[in-house]
Amino acid sequence: IFGKMAETMNIVEEIRNRVILGEYNVKNVHTSDYPGNYPGYDDTWDMQKFQKNFRIDIVHLDESTMEFDMVGIDAAIANAFRRILLAEVPTMAIEKVFIYNNTSIVQDEVLAHRLGLVPIKADPRLFEYRTSAEEEGSEIDTIQLQLKIKCSRNPRATKDSADPRELYLNHMVYSRDIKWVPIGNQADVFADSVIAPVHDDILIAQLRPGQELDVIMHCVKGIGQDHAKFSPVATASYRLLPDITLLEPVEGERAERLKRCFSRGVIDIQDVVAKVVDSRLDTCSREFLRHDDLKNAVKLARFRDHFIFTVESTGILPPDVLVTEAIKVLMVKCQRFLSELDSTDLE
Amino acid sequence: MAGEGEKKPVLEMVQADGADEGCVTFVLHNEDHTLGNSLRYMIMKTADVDFCGYTITHPSESKINFRIQTRGSIPATEPLRSGLNELSDVCQHVLNTFQARVNEFKERQEEPME
Numbered sequence: 283i284f285g286k287m288a289e290t291m292n293i294v295e296e297i298r299n300r301v302i303l304g305e306y307n308v309k310n311v312h313t314s315d316y317p318g319n320y321p322g323y324d325d326t327w328d329m330q331k332f333q334k335n336f337r338i339d340i341v342h343l344d345e346s347t348m349e350f351d352m353v354g355i356d357a358a359i360a361n362a363f364r365r366i367l368l369a370e371v372p373t374m375a376i377e378k379v380f381i382y383n384n385t386s387i388v389q390d391e392v393l394a395h396r397l398g399l400v401p402i403k404a405d406p407r408l409f410e411y412r413t414s415a416e417e418e419g420s421e422i423d424t425i426q427l428q429l430k431i432k433c434s435r436n437p438r439a440t441k442d443s444a445d446p447r448e449l450y451l452n453h454m455v456y457s458r459d460i461k462w463v464p465i466g467n468q469a470d471v472f473a474d475s476v477i478a479p480v481h482d483d484i485l486i487a488q489l490r491p492g493q494e495l496d497v498i499m500h501c502v503k504g505i506g507q508d509h510a511k512f513s514p515v516a517t518a519s520y521r522l523l524p525d526i527t528l529l530e531p532v533e534g535e536r537a538e539r540l541k542r543c544f545s546r547g548v549i550d551i552q553d554v555v556a557k558v559v560d561s562r563l564d565t566c567s568r569e570f571l572r573h574d575d576l577k578n579a580v581k582l583a584r585f586r587d588h589f590i591f592t593v594e595s596t597g598i599l600p601p602d603v604l605v606t607e608a609i610k611v612l613m614v615k616c617q618r619f620l621s622e623l624d625s626t627d628l629e
Numbered sequence: 630m631a632g633e634g635e636k637k638p639v640l641e642m643v644q645a646d647g648a649d650e651g652c653v654t655f656v657l658h659n660e661d662h663t664l665g666n667s668l669r670y671m672i673m674k675t676a677d678v679d680f681c682g683y684t685i686t687h688p689s690e691s692k693i694n695f696r697i698q699t700r701g702s703i704p705a706t707e708p709l710r711s712g713l714n715e716l717s718d719v720c721q722h723v724l725n726t727f728q729a730r731v732n733e734f735k736e737r738q739e740e741p742m743e
Contacts, residue, residue, distance in 0.1 A: 317674065317675075327674035327675060329715070329722075333722055336723070336726065338726050343734055343735070350730075355719075358667045358670035359667045359670065359716075361662075361663075361666065361667075362662075362664070366663060602727075606727065609723055609724045612663070612664070612667070613717050613720040613724075615660075615663075615664050616664075616720070619640055619664075623706060623710055
């Protein structure tokens with residue numbers, strides 16, 4: 283949206299659609315368009331109106347990150363998706379570590395903690411949650427991994443080298459040393475895909491000759507709410523689209539200073555006059571408020587219903603799959619209470 | 630209707646005023662702002678709802694008190710049910726739109742290579 287001079291949006295529209303970023307405070311933050319608040323507006327929920335105004339635009343998508351816009355939805359629901367992406371989309375992670383031998387200088391519990399945080403590339407939708415009753419995991423709810431490594435002196439090292447890479451063999455334990463041990467029918471089910479950590483260069487421990495690690499690990503399905511190791515996203519966040527309006531013509535040297543107040547690419551000088559080219563790139567630092575002559579020339583706001591989501595996956599599932607799973611989790615929550623309501627009504 | 634025997638209660642109703650069915654506080658177990666705020670928004674957008682709000686009684690307990698007050702003599706379970714249904718429909722629409730756009734984007738990415 284291009285900033286116009288003296289934008290003629292009336293005050294009511296502004297309160298309904300924009301969050302104003304002022305000098306000392308942020309105004310109009312909360313959603314106010316509930317039925318009965320504004321005389322003359324019918325704000326009752328209308329699915330047709332929602333479907334007409336709602337749109338999603340994918341800006342960027344690759345195997346690990348995704349940036350997309352969700353327009354026409356309320357913050358409550360967008361935030362619900364963000365919270366679910368962080369804490370309620372399940373993944374597989376190492377939960378139980380059976381330590382048969384650990385003579386390294388890394389303590390047992392520290393080693394177990396580090397192993398838990400290693401992301402495991404296994405599709406959690408193919409597994410079930412472990413019901414707490416069983417001690418021994420079965421093939422449907424557990425992945426068994428093994429880490430067995432021993433550090434020894436390198437017989438071929440030159441006499442006076444001091445480089446550990448030359449002197450020792452296996453002195454750095456990486457996640458690529460974690461091997462999958464198929465149990466039950468997993469060898470057939472996962473015949474074409476190997477279950478292993480997502481990244482093979484995560485340093486887990488360092489050893490010196492004579493030290494060894496012999497560890498069996500069980501991976502279970504869990505959610506981020508239980509432990510952050512189960513969170514499938516590096517992070518998932520959103521920001522609102524900024525709306526920069528120039529209230530008066532700014533030209534010449536003032537325009538140059540105005541251009542520097544915003545992120546690069548937001549303001550462009552065309553025919554000596556400053557124009558807002560792309561407000562999406564702005565980080566809303568409100569730098570222009572520190573200049574007395576530019577303070578009243580700009581109006582900075584955000585669109586209340588335009589969310590720019592950024593989802594970075596840890597690599598277990600691609601980011602578009604994560605978003606679809608998050609939406610399904612919210613649907614399942616609703617269905618759970620609906621069936622609960624129906625069952626109690628029948629009583 | 631609150632939890633029989635060993636079954637853990639998921640949803641309870643606490644009615645403050647015995648006569649009026651329109652003012653009810655629901656206790657939703659194992660829920661937080663994720664469902665609470667989005668459900669509150671959907672129910673606030675419903676017609677004939679005088680009041681809708683939720684609180685997390687204590688951060689250590691994962692349950693929310695969800696209060697609905699309706700206008701007229703509409704039982705409070707009605708806006709709750711319609712709110713849950715509408716939220717579910719919104720999710721379905723978002724899911725369909727998102728999947729369609731992702732497929733479109735992936736196809737557009739394939740084109741330059743062909």
